[in-house]
Amino acid sequence: GAGVSQSPSNKVTEKGKDVELRCDPISGHTALYWYRQSLGQGLEFLIYFQGNSAPDKSGLPSDRFSAERTGGSVSTLTIQRTQQEDSAVYLCASSLSSRAAYTFGSGTRLTVV
Amino acid sequence: QQQVKQSPQSLIVQKGGISIINCAYENTAFDYFPWYQQFPGKGPALLIAIRPDVSEKKEGRFTISFNKSAKQFSLHIMDSQPGDSATYFCAASWGSQGNLIFGKGTKLSVKP
Numbered sequence: 001g002a003g004v005s006q007s008p009s010n011k012v013t014e015k016g017k018d019v020e021l022r023c024d025p026i027s028g029h030t031a032l033y034w035y036r037q038s039l040g041q042g043l044e045f046l047i048y049f050q051g052n053s054a055p056d057k058s059g060l061p062s063d064r065f066s067a068e069r070t071g072g073s074v075s076t077l078t079i080q081r082t083q084q085e086d087s088a089v090y091l092c093a094s095s096l097s098s099r100a101a102y103t104f105g106s107g108t109r110l111t112v113v
Numbered sequence: 114q115q116q117v118k119q120s121p122q123s124l125i126v127q128k129g130g131i132s133i134i135n136c137a138y139e140n141t142a143f144d145y146f147p148w149y150q151q152f153p154g155k156g157p158a159l160l161i162a163i164r165p166d167v168s169e170k171k172e173g174r175f176t177i178s179f180n181k182s183a184k185q186f187s188l189h190i191m192d193s194q195p196g197d198s199a200t201y202f203c204a205a206s207w208g209s210q211g212n213l214i215f216g217k218g219t220k221l222s223v224k225p
Binding site for chain 2 (some may be wrong): 004043104
């Protein structure tokens with residue numbers, strides 16, 4: 001596609017529920033990243049996929065967070081047993097390679113009530 | 114070591130003025146320093162980037178100044194316009210590890 005597509009754009013969920021956030025990267029981009037943006041906290045790195053290599057999960061804040069990337073394209077970020085502190089905008093980005101400019105999606109705004 | 118410290122947190126500039134945002138880092142292995150611009154409701158977009166083999170890079174009204182010895186770099190926006198009002202993030206990365214480490218952002222408001 002022309003850009004990075006994220007869905008849903010907004011998600012309200014009850015505390016304790018599981019949520020799945022989807023990212024469709026730009027076709028041909030081998031690198032895919034998830035970041036979390038909380039108010040006043042900048043962009044917090046979560047996870048990074050590069051081609052067929054094992055993902056860099058070093059930024060995942062807890063074992064409630066997981067992500068997968070199927071067929072080197074679409075990625076899903078799953079948050080289990082959501083907590084109020086998980087409320088944030090989750091941004092996905094892709095790039096041609098690990099050293100190229102990122103193209104970000106518009107994000108998914110997650111609100112846990 | 115992994116942090117990129119950005120200042121100021123917010124900035125108000127008159128139209129036509131110069132906006133200056135500063136970033137500092139500790140990890141001397143960092144070798145790529147981009148700036149991203151974010152408008153409300155949108156994801157950040159690459160504005161300009163520099164590598165440490167040069168001290169300055171200019172693209173239109175936007176200039177990055179880089180001081181390797183001080184481990185600092187800054188974004189200068191000349192002739193600032195109301196349309197430049199956005200949040201700006203500096204970032205850094207190194208080697209084959211692709212993920213960028215971002216600063217906490219600067220909210221710029223340019224008053225007409």
